[in-house]
Amino acid sequence: MQIIVRDNNVDQALRALKKKLQREGVYREMKLRRHYEKPSEKRARERAAAVRRARKMERKRMERDGIK
Template sequence: MQIIVRDNNVDQALRALKKKLQREGVYREMKLRRHYEKPSEKRAREHAAAVSRARKADRKRAERDS
């Protein structure tokens, strides 16, 4: 990952870096890796996320159709 600092404006470059890191999910992954997660807990979390995504897609589809 590369961020270009223009006109010695480090604050702007830092903001751009943080935004890129957040978009790629680095912060979320760091939070998950702070503590060990049992494989069964990981499966349950991923399953819950998949169900949530499916419900959201169904809601959007229903909203678009009506």
């Protein structure tokens, strides 16, 4: 990963770096890896996330189709 500092503007480069790290999910991964997570807990978390995603997609689809 590379961030270019232009015109000695470190603040702007730092903002760009933070945005890039967030987009790539580095912060989320750091948070998850802060403590050990049992494989069963990981599966449960991922399953719950999948359910949330599916519900959200279904809600969006129904809203788009005009079904309430």
